[in-house]
Amino acid sequence: MKKPFEELFSNTATKLQASIIRELLKLTQKPEVISFAGGLPNPDAFPVQQIHEICPDIINNSNALQYGTTEGVVELREALKKRMAEKNVKCELENIQISSGSQQALDILGRILLNPDDIVLTTCPTYLGAIQAFGFQEPRYEVVEMDEHSVIVEDLEARLEEIHKRGDGERLKFFYVTPTFHNPAGVTIPEKRRKEIIELCNTYDVLIIEDDPYSELRYRGKDEPLLKSLDTEDRVVYISTFSKILVPGFRIAWMVGPTELVKKFVIAKQAVDLCTTPFTQYVAAEYLSRGYVNQHIKKIKEVYGRKMRIMLKSMEEYFPDGAQYAEPDGGMFVWVRLPENINTIDLFPKAIEQNVAYVVGTAFYPNGGGLNTMRLNFTHPSDEKVEEGIKRLGNVLHQELSE
Amino acid sequence: MKKPFEELFSNTATKLQASIIRELLKLTQKPEVISFAGGLPNPDAFPVQQIHEICPDIINNSNALQYGTTEGVVELREALKKRMAEKNVKCELENIQISSGSQQALDILGRILLNPDDIVLTTCPTYLGAIQAFGFQEPRYEVVEMDEHSVIVEDLEARLEEIHKRGDGERLKFFYVTPTFHNPAGVTIPEKRRKEIIELCNTYDVLIIEDDPYSELRYRGKDEPLLKSLDTEDRVVYISTFSKILVPGFRIAWMVGPTELVKKFVIAKQAVDLCTTPFTQYVAAEYLSRGYVNQHIKKIKEVYGRKMRIMLKSMEEYFPDGAQYAEPDGGMFVWVRLPENINTIDLFPKAIEQNVAYVVGTAFYPNGGGLNTMRLNFTHPSDEKVEEGIKRLGNVLHQELSE
Numbered sequence: 001m002k003k004p005f006e007e008l009f010s011n012t013a014t015k016l017q018a019s020i021i022r023e024l025l026k027l028t029q030k031p032e033v034i035s036f037a038g039g040l041p042n043p044d045a046f047p048v049q050q051i052h053e054i055c056p057d058i059i060n061n062s063n064a065l066q067y068g069t070t071e072g073v074v075e076l077r078e079a080l081k082k083r084m085a086e087k088n089v090k091c092e093l094e095n096i097q098i099s100s101g102s103q104q105a106l107d108i109l110g111r112i113l114l115n116p117d118d119i120v121l122t123t124c125p126t127y128l129g130a131i132q133a134f135g136f137q138e139p140r141y142e143v144v145e146m147d148e149h150s151v152i153v154e155d156l157e158a159r160l161e162e163i164h165k166r167g168d169g170e171r172l173k174f175f176y177v178t179p180t181f182h183n184p185a186g187v188t189i190p191e192k193r194r195k196e197i198i199e200l201c202n203t204y205d206v207l208i209i210e211d212d213p214y215s216e217l218r219y220r221g222k223d224e225p226l227l228k229s230l231d232t233e234d235r236v237v238y239i240s241t242f243s244k245i246l247v248p249g250f251r252i253a254w255m256v257g258p259t260e261l262v263k264k265f266v267i268a269k270q271a272v273d274l275c276t277t278p279f280t281q282y283v284a285a286e287y288l289s290r291g292y293v294n295q296h297i298k299k300i301k302e303v304y305g306r307k308m309r310i311m312l313k314s315m316e317e318y319f320p321d322g323a324q325y326a327e328p329d330g331g332m333f334v335w336v337r338l339p340e341n342i343n344t345i346d347l348f349p350k351a352i353e354q355n356v357a358y359v360v361g362t363a364f365y366p367n368g369g370g371l372n373t374m375r376l377n378f379t380h381p382s383d384e385k386v387e388e389g390i391k392r393l394g395n396v397l398h399q400e401l402s403e
Numbered sequence: 404m405k406k407p408f409e410e411l412f413s414n415t416a417t418k419l420q421a422s423i424i425r426e427l428l429k430l431t432q433k434p435e436v437i438s439f440a441g442g443l444p445n446p447d448a449f450p451v452q453q454i455h456e457i458c459p460d461i462i463n464n465s466n467a468l469q470y471g472t473t474e475g476v477v478e479l480r481e482a483l484k485k486r487m488a489e490k491n492v493k494c495e496l497e498n499i500q501i502s503s504g505s506q507q508a509l510d511i512l513g514r515i516l517l518n519p520d521d522i523v524l525t526t527c528p529t530y531l532g533a534i535q536a537f538g539f540q541e542p543r544y545e546v547v548e549m550d551e552h553s554v555i556v557e558d559l560e561a562r563l564e565e566i567h568k569r570g571d572g573e574r575l576k577f578f579y580v581t582p583t584f585h586n587p588a589g590v591t592i593p594e595k596r597r598k599e600i601i602e603l604c605n606t607y608d609v610l611i612i613e614d615d616p617y618s619e620l621r622y623r624g625k626d627e628p629l630l631k632s633l634d635t636e637d638r639v640v641y642i643s644t645f646s647k648i649l650v651p652g653f654r655i656a657w658m659v660g661p662t663e664l665v666k667k668f669v670i671a672k673q674a675v676d677l678c679t680t681p682f683t684q685y686v687a688a689e690y691l692s693r694g695y696v697n698q699h700i701k702k703i704k705e706v707y708g709r710k711m712r713i714m715l716k717s718m719e720e721y722f723p724d725g726a727q728y729a730e731p732d733g734g735m736f737v738w739v740r741l742p743e744n745i746n747t748i749d750l751f752p753k754a755i756e757q758n759v760a761y762v763v764g765t766a767f768y769p770n771g772g773g774l775n776t777m778r779l780n781f782t783h784p785s786d787e788k789v790e791e792g793i794k795r796l797g798n799v800l801h802q803e804l805s806e
Contacts, residue, residue, distance in 0.1 A: 001608065001610060001636060001637060001638050001661065002608045002636070003608055005661070005663045005664060005667070007573065008516055008576060008610060009515055009516065009667060010514065010515055010516055010517050010518045010521075011518055012515070013514070013515035013667050013671065014513060015515070016515075016667065016670045016671055016674075017670070018666075018670055022673075040469060040470060041469070043465035043468065043469065043535055046468045047464060048462060048463070048465075048468070051462050051468075052459065052462050055458050055459075055462060056458075059451060059455050059458060060451070060777055061456050062446035062449060062451075063652075064652050065446065065451070065454075065650035065651070065652040066443060066444070066446065066650070066651055066652050067443060067646075067651040067652065068445065072619060092770040097593075099675045100503055100654075100680075101677055103674070103675070103676050103677045104675065104676045107674060107675050107676070111413065111415060111416070111539070112412055112413055112415070112416035112419070113411055113412065113413055114413055114455065115413045115414055118413075129674075129677070132673065132674035133674050133675075135674065136514070136671075136674065137413070140495045142642050154688070173411060174411075205404065205405045207404060207411060233404060233405070234404060235404050243470075247468035247469070247682075248469055248470040249466075249467050249468040249469050249470070249471065249675070249680065249681040250468075250680065250682055251503075251677075251678070251679070251680045251681075252801065256409070260408045261408060263421075264408070264412060264416050264419065267419045267421055268416065268419055268539075269421070270425075270535065271419075271506070271510060271532075271535035271536050271538065271539065272506070272507065272510050272533070272536075272675075273503045273504050273506050273507045273510070273654070273656070273676075274504055274506045274654075275652065276654070276739045277503075277652065277654040277680045278654075279650075279652045279682075279683060280680060280682060280683070280720070299729065383733070
């Protein structure tokens with residue numbers, strides 16, 4: 001080409017820039033670095049034997065090798081309907097949509113719901129992948145504060161009231177939230193608050209996107225009800241994934257939502273990728289219908305629960321008092337808040353020098369801020385590395401806080 | 404929800420409507436209907452045994468079960484680099500991008516290249532999936548006429564000149580074309596025209612998207628060079644897929660393009676679905692590197708070549724003179740043009756009554772028209788059904804043309 005690509009790119013593409021996170025993550029790829037930066041499951045928690053047992057049957061099923069329907073494989077949606085019923089979510093097949101990972105569900109929901117300058121209400125911090133997916137549509141973000149029990153309901157109410165008072169009610173398209181083992185904050189909304197959130201959203205007639213990749217990964221305490229199970233007015237769009245309870249390498253997630261929304265989603269998805277990988281959808285369907293999933297979740301919880309306890313114990317031992325964090329009951333992350341004068345972007349090269357890495361917290365702030373925060377993943381490194389890495393990071397923090 | 408979903412949907416979503424094709428296709432699902440409407444490969448042409456041989460090794464590779472990079476699995480891109488070199492396309496790994504089917508490549512290219520009202524130059528008719536993918540961005544289409552040797556170069560030149568003369572040169576973002584065994588038209592651009600097209604696009608500095616799902620499926624005649632292999636100015640973005648040479652159910656395609664374009668594609672794709680299914684990418688990589696692919700393409704060509712000959716012979720026998728078609732040398736489709744007064748949408752229920760189905764041709768016209776055309780797929784039905792279906796359709800056409 002003679003003309004520069006800048007002249008060819010769309011306005012959207014021009015605004016898409018490689019994120020600082022991506023650049024920082026490149027530094028973590030040296031083998032000597034212990035990385036708490038990823039969000040990866042541990043290969044020790046992959047049900048390899050079960051996949052070996054299932055695959056030959058799937059290869060013999062020509063439907064698994066052919067194009068599939070955009071809605072998703074019926075056998076998988078049937079199995080998910082059963083599973084959702086066990087979690088007190090009643091739905092029909094027409095409400096269940098398969099997507100190529102949760103990320104695709106977020107992307108397509110953004111495309112079918114958001115115009116530029118529409119409002120997305122979410123927590124602060126919130127999931128980075130959602131900010132990236134919704135970002136294509138250039139929405140405005142309004143944020144709700146959290147405490148150690150996640151969403152502060154009074155703040156949610158204040159935001160909703162404010163948005164409606166200033167006449168922006170129609171531009172508010174949804175409230176996006178990860179109620180259980182929040183990414184990145186690690187916190188979980190208790191039942192009482194969940195009910196209050198549903199009530200508030202009923203009052204203000206707000207759609208809720210409940211992103212739930214982690215609720216099966218509870219290592220202590222009792223399960224909280226899904227927001228979707230408390231939904232009385234068909235306003236919750238529920239998203240979950242096989243990435244954490246089977247393997248991420250299959251790229252299978254599912255969404256449960258209002259019929260009309262799912263119909264529109266299907267039309268959009270057809271133009272986006274025709275269908276999600278039928279082969280791995282069939283494997284996931286068998287994984288559910290053969291009952292492997294619950295056995296295997298037990299194993300995952302053992303492995304990850306142990307790692308979480310090692311991380312929390314190590315943090316208690318090695319972290320300075322100035323580093324604050326809420327102890328999660330499950331999921332994959334611990335969220336750390338440092339004194340306001342510490343900037344975790346500036347701190348990053350010093351951590352890498354000590355061969356330890358984290359994700360800078362500001363990436364999770366849709367309107368900027370959070371420069372004194374970081375996210376630590378405990379599921380991917382080995383047990384020994386979790387302890388050793390926290391020790392190294394503790395040293396870095398001690399030094400920084402004493403300066 | 405209390406408010407209707409129409410108030411929540413984005414402008415883009417509001418314009419997305421279930422297509423007439425989708426509605427018509429529902430009628431073809433009765434088992435007694437012989438359908439030439441799909442675009443499906445035949446399960447007899449799936450390399451089931453080879454997949455059985457490969458899969459156990461892939462399951463034992465934890466990278467295949469983990470999240471993958473957005474660019475795609477390195478082993479697959481290495482194997483594709485070799486394969487492209489055999490087709491006289493020299494490229495580096497950084498030029499090769501994996502996507503979740505060709506459809507995703509088209510969608511993301513549309514997103515990163517097109518603003519509303521930008522111009523897409525393409526053939527008339529053109530691939531329906533491309534119209535759907537680019538449609539999100541609401542471009543204008545300018546169309547180039549085709550004859551039995553595909554793109555009429557003089558018409559391409561006239562269009563380019565006209566666009567530039569009226570000052571729309573900057574809004575013209577690319578020329579989208581399927582040079583070999585065109586979908587739906589079945590025709591192929593000969594080498595001389597290919598060189599002229601490249602020259603013209605060099606002169607007018609136009610990006611070319613070469614969609615090439617079918618060139619491996621040649622049943623007679625000699626191979627034509629890929630446009631990408633004739634590209635001297637890095638202006639061809641090449642797209643191909645494993646859907647026709649392995650299986651569609653793996654959802655693996657690849658793109659070879661200019662470094663800068665691929666970089667932007669990666670940033671967009673990360674927000675769209677993080678990565679394409681690593682598991683099936685690894686299977687595809689082994690399928691190439693074990694050398695299964697060329698053996699298997701021979702088998703596919705036998706099966707499909709036979710079906711094409713049966714269809715063409717049956718058309719000769721059973722179709723009325725008023726039905727015109729160019730005989731393809733490969734691919735999956737025969738394109739039929741009826742007298743101007745015949746409307747294939749109106750004809751459709753009559754065909755269904757005779758238990759035979761096709762795709763109405765107007766779906767492939769980005770600016771409307773083509774009401775007297777239809778597309779016939781010969782790869783999916785059994786040999787017997789190809790003949791029987793053409794006989795039935797011949798009856799329908801004879802009756803219609805005699806009225």
